[in-house]
Amino acid sequence: MWSRKTAAMLVCLWGTRGIGLSPVPPPAKKSHSVWAGNWEVFAHSVWARNWEIHVVAKYPHCPHPEFVRGLREHTDAGGIIIMLHDDQVPGLQFLKDGEWIAVPPSKNSTISVNTGDQVEILSNGRYKSVLHCVTAEKNGSRLSVATFYNPAGDAIILLLKNCCTRITSVSKIA
Numbered sequence: 001m002w003s004r005k006t007a008a009m010l011v012c013l014w015g016t017r018g019i020g021l022s023p024v025p026p027p028a029k030k031s032h033s034v035w036a037g038n039w040e041v042f043a044h045s046v047w048a049r050n051w052e053i054h055v056v057a058k059y060p061h062c063p064h065p066e067f068v069r070g071l072r073e074h075t076d077a078g079g080i081i082i083m084l085h086d087d088q089v090p091g092l093q094f095l096k097d098g099e100w101i102a103v104p105p106s107k108n109s110t111i112s113v114n115t116g117d118q119v120e121i122l123s124n125g126r127y128k129s130v131l132h133c134v135t136a137e138k139n140g141s142r143l144s145v146a147t148f149y150n151p152a153g154d155a156i157i158l159l160l161k162n163c164c165t166r167i168t169s170v171s172k173i174a
Contacts, residue, residue, distance in 0.1 A: 006103065007104075009053075010127060017069060019072065022048070027126070031048050036063040038090050042057055042105075045053050051150050051153065052147060052148060052149050052150070053147070053148045054145070054146075054147050055145070055148070056143070056144075056145050057134075057144050057146070057148045058141060058142070059071075059136070059137070059140065059141060059142040059143075059147075060141050061089075061137060061139065061140050061141050062136035062137060062138060063138065064138075065135065065136035065137060068136040070091070070133060070134045070135045070136040071133055071134035072133060073095070073117065073131055073133040074131070074132070074133070075129040075130060075131050075132075076114065076116040076117065076130075076148065077116055077117045077118065077119055078116040078117070078118055078121065078148045078149065078150040079115075079116055079118045079119055079149050079150045080113060080114070080115065080116065080146050080148075080149045080153060081113070081115075081116055081146060081147070081149070081151070082111060082113055082146070083110075083111065083112045083114065083144060083145070083146045083147075083148045084109060084110075084111055084144065084145040084146075085103060085106040085110055085111075085112065085144060085151045086103065086105055086106070086144055087105055087106055087107055087109070088105050089105060089137050089139060089140040089141065089142040090102050090103065090104060090105055090137065090142070091134045091135050091136075091137050091142045091144075092132065092133075092134055093133050093134070093135060094130055094131070094132045095130075095131040095132070097100065102135075113129065114130045114132070115127045115129055115130060116118075116148075116150075117127050117129045118150065118151075155169060162164075
């Protein structure tokens with residue numbers, strides 16, 4: 001049930017953001033034109049057979065956070081990451097314009113949606129993979145729930161047409 005509901009949410013997010021991702025089906029089954037822009041078919045063909053990982057992470061309180069690195073800065077390799085944040089203790093940070101921005105605790109079960117490396121590649125850099133980290137916290141334990149979504153292992157996905165621009169000239173770099 002969770003997978004179907006989150007897959008439907010992903011379809012809504014992809015459609016709302018206007019990304020226009022269209023998987024390429026096996027030639028014998030469907031033509032590409034049937035899949036392009038058909039979000040229900042997209043969800044069923046790619047996300048319904050996705051691999052997903054649900055991670056519940058508990059970060060214990062740390063009496064000396066200045067000596068602990070926490071979870072190092074990184075991007076996620078996959079496609080879409082849905083994160084439910086702790087309601088009392090901060091710790092998640094995103095890099096924006098060279099500065100680490102802390103995500104505040106969420107009293108109303110805020111969910112964030114991050115794009116991973118795969119989306120950055122598919123969009124030719126238009127949608128960036130988010131560099132983030134988790135800091136050790138002195139003021140309590142932190143709990144987070146993350147769901148990582150990637151297309152099925154046998155899904156073939158094209159570079160997104162509306163995210164790419166054609167290079168018409170190349171300058172020589174000295």
